[in-house]
Amino acid sequence: MKEISEEEATNHQQTTESFKSKLKYVLVGIFFGIVFVKAEIVSWFRIQEMFRLQSFHMYGVIGTAFVVAAISTLIIKKFKIKTIYGEDVVFGKSVFHKGNIIGGLLFGFGWALTGACPGPIYGLIGSGFPVFIVALASAIAGTYMYGVFKERLPH
């Protein structure tokens, strides 16, 4: 099952980072969390508008993010831009498996119920909805169950 583990988001950096140099990820996260709250992506209402096709907001956010990310990725590949540590950027390959469908549907169910994908769960805990700690604990429990039953699930 090596193909599956390779598609997981993994750190491809060779240089090891100290606690201090990891603080830059906190900064990117803070910036990102502010965007999540200010564009109201964390809101259950915005997710409901999306699944009821009654607002363009979320489609606009995800569509624009995709275009900007795709152009940036192409530029990095084309000009072979290196990381700040001078390493070549490694782009993950993901191999299709049945989990993309079954797991994808199950996540879609959860997304409509909680109105939050994983990023917004962390943002909501900070933005005055501490009950999302319970959603986070459940998500971790769900991940644990997946890990335990993984070998018995179709992939």
Place this chain on the structure above:
Amino acid sequence: MLDFLRLPWHWSIAGVLIGLTVPVLYLIGNKPFGISSTFKHICAACLPASTPYFNYNWRKETWNLFFVFGIFLGGIVGATVLANPNPIKIAAPTQADLTQLGITQFSQLEPTDIFSFTGLLTAKGFIMIVMGGFLVGFGTRYAGGCTSGHAITGLSNFQLSSLIATICFMLGGFFVTHLVLPLIFKL
């Protein structure tokens, strides 16, 4: 300026800023943008590594936990210093549909009749928060990523499996919104 930043941000601004997170993470540390992996790292770090899925060098992935801790802090900033002084504006047809379902709170980012500790103790609150959260954790790991890992990072790298996963996220959401939520709200 601060007054302007306190108003809700337009989707195009949010889209550009979220899209830029992908190259920023690649260039500052060779990291693929993804968030649901943090659930796995938390399991690997906190629970005994008897399950092969959680038996890996999670210490190399702690950057991801730093990142989501930042999202939590950003949430605090967004809800305090930059908090929107006005009630949230919800699309009129959505508000009408949700009123019909039984939602009564429409002023905050979340309907607090469900997403609060009192709401958690109701049948619908329990299903939406606890079962919903469980499905988010189980489903994203089974699918190999969430909205960030598949719908943004994977799609922007033109991965077919990410396109399939993204379509399934949407199909699952449509199904629950239109066919399951009405049943839950009858409880």
